Amino acid sequence: MVRPRFTKLPLEQQQAILQAALDEFAAHGFHDASLNRVIDTAGISKGSMYYYFDGKEDLYAYLVRTELAGLFARVGTLPELDIGDADAFWAVLEDYYLQLMRALTASPQLAALLRGWAAASKNPAFQAAQGDIEQASLHWIEQALTAGQRVGAVRDDLPSSLLIAVVMGMGQAMDIWLMSQQPGEDTLPGLVSDLISMIRGAVSA
Amino acid sequence: MVRPRFTKLPLEQQQAILQAALDEFAAHGFHDASLNRVIDTAGISKGSMYYYFDGKEDLYAYLVRTELAGLFARVGTLPELDIGDADAFWAVLEDYYLQLMRALTASPQLAALLRGWAAASKNPAFQAAQGDIEQASLHWIEQALTAGQRVGAVRDDLPSSLLIAVVMGMGQAMDIWLMSQQPGEDTLPGLVSDLISMIRGAVSA
DNA sequence: GCTCGCCTTAGACCATTAGTCTAAACCGGC
């Protein structure tokens, strides 16, 4: 866990460290990122780094959490899902997903960070570090799915763990594909609509 | 690329090396596997290992390729897909997928190996090593999808790269979920049927 | 039977990694 002392640092030094970490992790992914390089770039000593963070995984988890929080703060929270019928459910979801993707295309570094996260998250040895991030994401999808089941938009004849796993798999594949397309503001809505329609087809009642 | 000299080795020594590598990679995944441990376990020297293989990625790629070839040899090749209508297409695919999963549950080490492969394959820095494996897999899915489009079982209004990416993402998620369930011979067919129905829903015309 | 030359092997060595630890520097309170 990140040490509280880190948050007591002058903001500019916090940002210097986080920026260096973001550059490094976004450029190389978790495994191939060098903590030593982050330390050099940030201009602090190894002792200080380990005084602020438990280690590489801790820094990474904190960075992802912080950046994700910023992203969701920019986009806003997910609107209420279980008012209305199935069509309304999917429309709301599509709109929200579109806004998320807009925000993501605007910050390619964050996209790279999440791409690396998606790649690593399946590795069991890494899940310990993923911890609350993964949990939050799963929780988010789980809530959306159960809301969809309440309004009859999502089938409920399968184990929810399977639905969650498949939706996450689809979502990650779509995110990566979408980022690789570098979609413009004109094409993005249509693509997002297609993606949601595929998810809808997969999990519809 | 694996050096031809490796295949000229006595079979038992080849198998000693491959078995050691399989144990290590299946237990720890690609990144956390230690090549030095493989070398020790196999009872060869570092010089020999690097005389047979270009390096860690090369050994891993060769191992996956070999094991995959064995799996497909056990299961047999995919039956002809574009005879009949859409329902026939999905029935054939389901049956084949079921056989693959049967074979996979029978060899948990191979399942672990492929799980690690799935986790690593999204990392761009790693794709160079994936190379022909990834290509073969993509090619396989691509062929199935175009066959499905010919018989009207698969929509053709989306970029095929998107369809491929999404189907791969779903497939990987499903494989991982399925392996984590440790399904018995009684439950497996029903689960596989559910999985195929989700893919069908996602990509149907 | 001997020797030459090439294929193979052994393992020391290198740069780099994440992470540990100790000693010094700093700085506020008295």
Added chain:
DNA sequence: GCCGGTTTAGACTAATGGTCTAAGGCGAGC
């Protein structure tokens, strides 16, 4: 001015993947 806890510097460790050189092994030609 100095005392004591907080913070920093960076040497150090164990392990990694990968390189390289020198020796061993062994068969062909004579």
